[in-house]
Amino acid sequence: MSCTFCKIARGVASAYVVYESERIIAFLDKYPVTRGHTLVCPRDHYVTIMETPDNLLYDLIRVVKAVARAQVAALGARGVRVVQNNGSAAGQVIFHLHFHVIPFYEGGRVGRTELSHEEGVEVSAILSRELGKIMPRS
Numbered sequence: 397m398s399c400t401f402c403k404i405a406r407g408v409a410s411a412y413v414v415y416e417s418e419r420i421i422a423f424l425d426k427y428p429v430t431r432g433h434t435l436v437c438p439r440d441h442y443v444t445i446m447e448t449p450d451n452l453l454y455d456l457i458r459v460v461k462a463v464a465r466a467q468v469a470a471l472g473a474r475g476v477r478v479v480q481n482n483g484s485a486a487g488q489v490i491f492h493l494h495f496h497v498i499p500f501y502e503g504g505r506v507g508r509t510e511l512s513h514e515e516g517v518e519v520s521a522i523l524s525r526e527l528g529k530i531m532p533r534s
């Protein structure tokens with residue numbers, strides 16, 4: 397098992413998790429573009445959107461929507477960007493399907509720096525609490 401996101405999905409590698417269900421896990425990006433930058437991915441290993449089953453994509457986009465709502469409601473985001481890269485030519489770096497859900501703020505910091513432990517704990521707690529209200533756990 398060499399895939400980083402498979403390791404996170406199986407609890408072998410750590411991450412600041414904001415939501416998880418039987419098939420999906422969402423956690424903070426290790427190099428966030430902005431505060432609260434979250435990745436939503438399936439626990440099972442699919443590389444691109446093209447090979448991912450439709451019913452799983454439906455569940456994934458529901459979580460993407462909930463994360464975006466939580467970023468607005470609990471982090472005060474003014475806008476949210478959703479990005480999903482397929483293939484290295486398109487900028488995919490981790491070859492396990494994932495959606496970036498990136499909140500944007502009025503005059504906020506933009507630029508990838510490594511997530512600090514303090515920010516990881518704080519932001520994941522805020523988003524996790526908000527997502528607990530939006531999405532029922534399964």
Ligand SMILES: [Zn+2]
Pocket residue numbers: 399400401402403440441442491492
């Ligand atoms: Zn994987």
